[in-house]
Amino acid sequence: MAQPAIHQHSTGLPGIELARMSLDGRLPEAPICGTLGFRLVEVEEGRAVFEGEPGEHLLNPMGTVHGGFMATLLDSALGTAVLTGLPAGRAYTTAQLGVNLVRPVLSTTATLRCTGVAVHVGRTTATAEARIVGADDGKLYAHGTATCAVFRMPGTE
Secondary structure, eight states: OOOOHHHHHTTTSOHHHHHHHHHTTSSOOOHHHHHHTEEEEEEETTEEEEEEOOOGGGBOTTSSBOHHHHHHHHHHHHHHHHHTTOOTTEEEEEEEEEEEEOSOOOTTOOOEEEEEEEEEEOSSEEEEEEEEEETTTOOEEEEEEEEEEEEEOTTOO
C-alpha cells in the first residue's frame, strides 16, 4: 500500500510548513476529509481550524450525526495543531483522545468549526485541546483533548 503524499515530503520540512502546504493545496488533503466532508481552513503555529458540513450521509440509526464524525473532526484539529509545532523529521500519532459531546448535531445543522490548540509539544509527547462550535452562531457542540506520541520519521536522523 502506498504512503499518503504528505509522507513523501515530511522528512525535510517542519510541521508548520506541511500544514501550510496542505491548506494551500500544494499537498493533497487527507482522504478522511473528503470521505466525511470537512476541510482545513486556517493554520498557524500551535493552532489549526477545520470546518465540516453535517449531512444525511453521517446519520446514525437515531437520526443524529454519528459521534464518530465529531470525534474525527476533533482529532484532525488536535493533531494538526500538534503538527504545526513539530520540527522537520518528526511525526505524531494520537495516543489518547477525549471527546465530550454536549449538543446533538442534525443533518440540517449548519457548518461546524473546530479549532485545535496545542498545549504542549515536546520531544516524545504532545497535548492539545479543541472545541467544535456552530460557524454561524458560536454554539458549543463538542470539545476534546488529545495526547500524542511524538516520534522520529523512519529514515531521518
